[in-house]
Amino acid sequence: MFYRQAGDFKTTYRDDIQTFPLKQDRWGYYIVLAIAFLVVPFFINDYWTSAVMLPFLIYAIAALGLNILTGYCGQVSLGTGGFLAVGAYGCYKIMTSFPDLNIFVVVLLSGLITAAVGMLFGIPSLRIKGFYLAVATLAAQFFLVWLFNKVPWFYNNSASGQISSPERSMFGYAITGPNADAPVRYLFCLTLLVMLAWVARNLTRGRLGRSWMAIRDMDIAAEIIGVNPLRSKLSAFAVSSFFIGVAGALFFSVYLGAVEVGEAFGINQSFLVLFMIIIGGLGSIFGSFVGAAFLVLVPVLLKNIMVNWLGWPTDIAVHIEFMVIGGLIIVFLIAEPHGLAQLWRLAKDKFLLWPFPH
Amino acid sequence: MNIGSKMASNIQPGEELLRIENISLSFGGVKALTEVSFDIKRGEVRAIIGPNGAGKSSMLNVINGFYHPQVGEVWYCGQKRKGLKPFQIAHQGIARTFQNIALFKGMSTLDNIMTGRSTHMRANMLSQAIWRGAAEKEEIKNRRFVEEIIDFLEIQSIRKTPVGRLPYGLQKRVELGRALAAEPVLLLLDEPMAGMNVEEKEDMSRFILDVQSEFGTTIAIIEHDMGVVMDISDRLVVLDYGKKIGDGTPEEIRNNQAVIDAYLGVPHE
Amino acid sequence: MSPEILYTAEVILNGLMAGVMYALVALGFVLIFKASGIFNYAQGVMALFAAMTLVGIQNGQVPFSHLINAVFGTQLHHFGWHLPAIVAILLTVVVMIIFAILVERLVLKHLVNQEPIILFMATIGLAYFMEGFGDLMWGSEIKVLDVGLPKGASLALEEYTVGWATEGSQYYGMYVDKLDMVAALVAIALVITLSLFSQYTKTGRALRAVADDHQAALSVGISLRKIWVITWCIAGVVAMVAGVMWGSKSGVQFSLSLIALKALPVLILGGFTSIPGAIIGGLIIGVGEKLFEYSIGPMIGGATENWFAYVLALFFLVFRPQGLFGDKIIERV
Numbered sequence: 011m012f013y014r015q016a017g018d019f020k021t022t023y024r025d026d027i028q029t030f031p032l033k034q035d036r037w038g039y040y041i042v043l044a045i046a047f048l049v050v051p052f053f054i055n056d057y058w059t060s061a062v063m064l065p066f067l068i069y070a071i072a073a074l075g076l077n078i079l080t081g082y083c084g085q086v087s088l089g090t091g092g093f094l095a096v097g098a099y100g101c102y103k104i105m106t107s108f109p110d111l112n113i114f115v116v117v118l119l120s121g122l123i124t125a126a127v128g129m130l131f132g133i134p135s136l137r138i139k140g141f142y143l144a145v146a147t148l149a150a151q152f153f154l155v156w157l158f159n160k161v162p163w164f165y166n167n168s169a170s171g172q173i174s175s176p177e178r179s180m181f182g183y184a185i186t187g188p189n190a191d192a193p194v195r196y197l198f199c200l201t202l203l204v205m206l207a208w209v210a211r212n213l214t215r216g217r218l219g220r221s222w223m224a225i226r227d228m229d230i231a232a233e234i235i236g237v238n239p240l241r242s243k244l245s246a247f248a249v250s251s252f253f254i255g256v257a258g259a260l261f262f263s264v265y266l267g268a269v270e271v272g273e274a275f276g277i278n279q280s281f282l283v284l285f286m287i288i289i290g291g292l293g294s295i296f297g298s299f300v301g302a303a304f305l306v307l308v309p310v311l312l313k314n315i316m317v318n319w320l321g322w323p324t325d326i327a328v329h330i331e332f333m334v335i336g337g338l339i340i341v342f343l344i345a346e347p348h349g350l351a352q353l354w355r356l357a358k359d360k361f362l363l364w365p366f367p368h
Numbered sequence: 369m370n371i372g373s374k375m376a377s378n379i380q381p382g383e384e385l386l387r388i389e390n391i392s393l394s395f396g397g398v399k400a401l402t403e404v405s406f407d408i409k410r411g412e413v414r415a416i417i418g419p420n421g422a423g424k425s426s427m428l429n430v431i432n433g434f435y436h437p438q439v440g441e442v443w444y445c446g447q448k449r450k451g452l453k454p455f456q457i458a459h460q461g462i463a464r465t466f467q468n469i470a471l472f473k474g475m476s477t478l479d480n481i482m483t484g485r486s487t488h489m490r491a492n493m494l495s496q497a498i499w500r501g502a503a504e505k506e507e508i509k510n511r512r513f514v515e516e517i518i519d520f521l522e523i524q525s526i527r528k529t530p531v532g533r534l535p536y537g538l539q540k541r542v543e544l545g546r547a548l549a550a551e552p553v554l555l556l557l558d559e560p561m562a563g564m565n566v567e568e569k570e571d572m573s574r575f576i577l578d579v580q581s582e583f584g585t586t587i588a589i590i591e592h593d594m595g596v597v598m599d600i601s602d603r604l605v606v607l608d609y610g611k612k613i614g615d616g617t618p619e620e621i622r623n624n625q626a627v628i629d630a631y632l633g634v635p636h637e
Numbered sequence: 638m639s640p641e642i643l644y645t646a647e648v649i650l651n652g653l654m655a656g657v658m659y660a661l662v663a664l665g666f667v668l669i670f671k672a673s674g675i676f677n678y679a680q681g682v683m684a685l686f687a688a689m690t691l692v693g694i695q696n697g698q699v700p701f702s703h704l705i706n707a708v709f710g711t712q713l714h715h716f717g718w719h720l721p722a723i724v725a726i727l728l729t730v731v732v733m734i735i736f737a738i739l740v741e742r743l744v745l746k747h748l749v750n751q752e753p754i755i756l757f758m759a760t761i762g763l764a765y766f767m768e769g770f771g772d773l774m775w776g777s778e779i780k781v782l783d784v785g786l787p788k789g790a791s792l793a794l795e796e797y798t799v800g801w802a803t804e805g806s807q808y809y810g811m812y813v814d815k816l817d818m819v820a821a822l823v824a825i826a827l828v829i830t831l832s833l834f835s836q837y838t839k840t841g842r843a844l845r846a847v848a849d850d851h852q853a854a855l856s857v858g859i860s861l862r863k864i865w866v867i868t869w870c871i872a873g874v875v876a877m878v879a880g881v882m883w884g885s886k887s888g889v890q891f892s893l894s895l896i897a898l899k900a901l902p903v904l905i906l907g908g909f910t911s912i913p914g915a916i917i918g919g920l921i922i923g924v925g926e927k928l929f930e931y932s933i934g935p936m937i938g939g940a941t942e943n944w945f946a947y948v949l950a951l952f953f954l955v956f957r958p959q960g961l962f963g964d965k966i967i968e969r970v
Contacts, residue, residue, distance in 0.1 A: 022508075023507075023508045023511045023512065023515075024504070024508055026511075086754055086757075086758075133955070134951055134954050134955050137954060137955055138954045138955075140753060140754050140757075141676045141753065141754060141757045142905060142954060144754075144757065145901045145902060145904075145905055145947070145950060145954075146905075146947075146950065146951045146954055148898070148901065148902075148947045149944065149947035149948045149950065149951040151947075152943050152944035152947050153944040153947065153948055155943075156940060156941070156943045156944050159940075160937070160938035160939070160940065161938065209497045209498070212496060212497055212498065212499040212503075213493075213496055213497055216491075216496045216499070216503055216507055217482075217486055217489045217491065217496065217503075217506075217507070218493060218496050220475070220479055220482055220483045220486065221483065221486060223472060223474060223475050223479070223483075224472050224475070224483045226472075226474065227471075227472035227473050227474050227475065228470050228471070228472055228473075230434070230470070231466060231470035231471075231472070232472070232483070233434075233453070233454045233455050233458075234432055234434060234454045234455070234458060234464060235458055235463060235464070235483065235484050235486075235546065235547070235550065236455050236458030236459055236463075236484075236486055236487040236550060237455055237483065237486060238455045239455065245493060249493075277895075277898075281761060281765065284758070284761070285762075285765075288758060293474065320707075320708075321707075322704075322707040322708075323703070323707060325703070325772075325777060326703055326704055326707055326773065328769075328772075329769045329770075329772040329773040329777070330769060330773065331769065332765050332766070332768050332769025332770075332772070333765075333766050333769035333770050333773065334769075335762075335765055335769075336762045336763065336764070336765030336766030336767070336768070336769060337762070337766050338762075339758070339759070339761065339762030339765065340743075340744055340759050340762040340763060340766070343748065343751075343755055343758060343759045343762065344744070344747040344748060344759075347751075347755060
């Protein structure tokens with residue numbers, strides 16, 4: 011009843027195009043942000059951090075990235091796993107080559123490297139679309155994973171072929187390495203996520219975002235009315251890969267600490283992130299968050315129910331998890347192709363007009 | 369001021385804005401256009417008419433650079449065009465609407481029209497990413513212009529509605545708005561009144577004439593309704609089987625034997 | 638002849654054999670794409686699922702035994718029978734037909750008129766579901782598939798070719814797996830059967846009509862839904878054949894569905910709607926990746942087969958987006 015559009019008048023265009031045009035949304039956002047930054051860090055333990063919070067924050071960044079490319083610009087990519095790997099290995103190489111560099115800068119640089127690689131693999135998108143492009147992005151996935159597996163330079167010739175993250179700290183707190191505390195790692199990832207979500211929102215509401223959506227909805231018309239397809243598509247690939255690269259760097263350095271490329275960044279990662287944006291909502295910033303949260307929580311929930319509660323073996327839980335996720339994808343594509351975000355939007359629309367819908 | 373208005377700044381009304389010279393276009397073995405030549409003068413409404421499959425839409429596609437003719441030249445603002453991509457031509461001030469509505473279905477009316485404005489926006493990616501400063505200022509400035517178009521076309525109430533949900537007539541109007549947002553020098557309209565009832569056609573005709581008089585825009589229009597075409601256009605080109613069979617004022621076209629034959633279906637020699 | 642030439646010839650021959658395998662999977666894709674415009678990502682998992690089912694039935698495994706044991710605390714594993722291969726194959730065909738009907742009922746029916754890319758993503762979901770379902774039903778361990786196909790090197794060929802090398806050189810004859818030869822023969826037989834079926838039977842004509850134009854086919858009274866079920870049945874059988882061949886070669890395991898992914902670049906080369914295209918594309922990829930691995934692989938660390946096909950397809954797409962046999966795409970507005 012208090013969620014209202016009426017009375018919240020906009021008198022300038024500036025007000026009308028702000029991040030959260032609705033007053034209540036704005037307050038809701040401030041409250042969530044305050045809780046996330048000021049309350050949660052005091053209550054989380056190691057289990058929650060590594061099982062739920064860190065994966066959620068990191069996958070949310072990756073999902074934002076893929077959503078920019080697939081949801082906003084309409085270019086389906088199955089190469090997310092490969093780009094995550096670029097972020098991770100970029101991060102590792104920079105960390106070990108420049109030990110004094112601030113970890114925050116390292117993560118952003120990894121993003122930039124991934125952006126460059128992403129643009130390279132985005133070039134075919136100028137000629138091909140749809141699932142042709144999806145197949146072409148598989149090339150990125152398989153080639154990049156092979157590259158990091160086979161070229162010793164990328165893992166500094168370590169005997170195991172793994173890369174592991176050295177300790178780096180900011181303001182005296184360890185961010186990476188075995189001594190990093192859960193709240194610190196959480197806050198580091200949270201800060202990056204909030205920053206990047208804000209950037210994503212800015213990019214998608216302005217000229218660039220409109221040119222992406224125009225390409226998605228009708229590429230030929232978009233070009234004819236003056237949208238440069240080369241620049242739009244490549245910028246979508248670049249921005250998307252930047253986000254995914256940052257996610258990959260965090261995945262390696264803050265979350266796992268040590269990774270082996272084939273295991274951590276296989277094709278299943280590509281699918282997982284794609285599923286997140288399908289379930290959350292294609293072309294929705296909020297949807298990227300919801301989708302990431304959903305697909306991080308579902309396995310945890312299933313595992314808790316089946317393994318800890320019912321006492322079933324883990325492999326059965328994993329098989330059922332696959333079935334549930336695959337089934338959910340089909341259900342969502344059939345029932346609500348715009349994902350959970352759309353359900354949320356519809357609920358909000360209803361509520362805005364309640365109790366007089368006409 | 370963008371490239372388009374700069375290019376056209378020394379062309380006075382009544383002078384030649386665009387010249388099509390000896391254009392031939394074919395797809396594989398199928399000839400779409402054969403040796404077509406005509407010109408468009410600044411400030412006029414120039415109609416392209418002809419029976420179905422006469423090559424009218426192909427002609428527009430040649431003008432805005434989507435099709436590249438095998439033979440012939442396009443002269444625009446006194447310059448010969450060579451090897452330009454469609455979006456570059458849009459930046460030179462040529463905007464258009466489409467026969468089958470080609471709106472961006474997932475976007476709101478406002479966003480669609482704002483996209484049409486992109487030839488006037490140039491804030492870089494970094495400033496768009498942080499939004500403060502240049503990008504926001506540019507956004508607001510162009511939003512103001514777009515709101516003028518929304519007022520002009522009387523579509524204020526559907527500003528934030530996704531265009532996929534709008535009825536046909538309104539979609540056509542939004543599409544016109546998107547083309548107008550570019551402040552084009554030359555506006556190409558591909559059957560803007562197809563499928564409309566009399567009332568909607570009257571509205572659309574009024575908008576087209578208003579655009580011509582208020583913004584001084586040159587207009588090239590394809591339309592099947594002869595009544596409307598003869599009323600609103602200054603000069604007409606008639607195409608049949610990809611060839612030009614008539615060119616002149618409505619009065620001349622009405623009395624042109626070849627045109628009458630084409631429309632009444634005299635068998636080809 | 639010098640041994641180098643003979644080795645290269647052997648690599649090419651083995652590439653051709655591998656190509657036949659890819660073509661087998663690609664065939665399933667083409668069938669479904671032609672009939673329903675769906676790019677069926679799950680084709681590879683279908684092959685895996687069919688192979689698992691075959692092994693399970695043949696060895697008398699109790700379906701869902703792990704789950705049943707976990708829920709009820711029982712110790713079920715096997716029925717205790719061992720079926721002849723032919724019976725197991727027929728039963729697997731029945732399972733694939735049931736699967737096709739279920740897919741049509743539960744998924745396709747509800748996705749009519751969606752954009753191709755949505756359908757594509759739905760089949761990725763389907764692939765995920767089937768992967769979990771297959772593992773749950775038959776267990777995820779690597780299984781040995783043996784339906785009595787000949788295996789091992791063809792000694793006759795080795796003996797025949799050993800004399801080709803120049804006198805005194807170290808050459809022991811050409812190595813070609815008998816299984817690969819059988820696979821090639823089966824693939825040829827399958828293609829011939831399919832062509833005959835689509836040319837000379839009523840259902841085949843209906844299939845081609847649907848492939849040409851959905852609306853027009855509907856208007857002359859062809860039931861789209863029936864055709865879809867039939868196509869998915871055929872694709873299921875083709876998947877089974879591919880699954881049996883791959884499974885006999887390298888065991889039934891998850892990587893089988895990844896090998897099947899290679900059918901995607903094959904399709905890009907050959908075009909999505911052409912059966913001969915699928916075969917030629919398969920052969921090109923098979924030979925290409927084996928030759929690349931043989932000649933350049935050792936210099937850059939090997940295992941290039943993981944990505945060669947995709948990168949080749951990518952370059953191909955950039956220069957010839959319409960595929961080897963497609964017409965130039967004319968875009969319209």
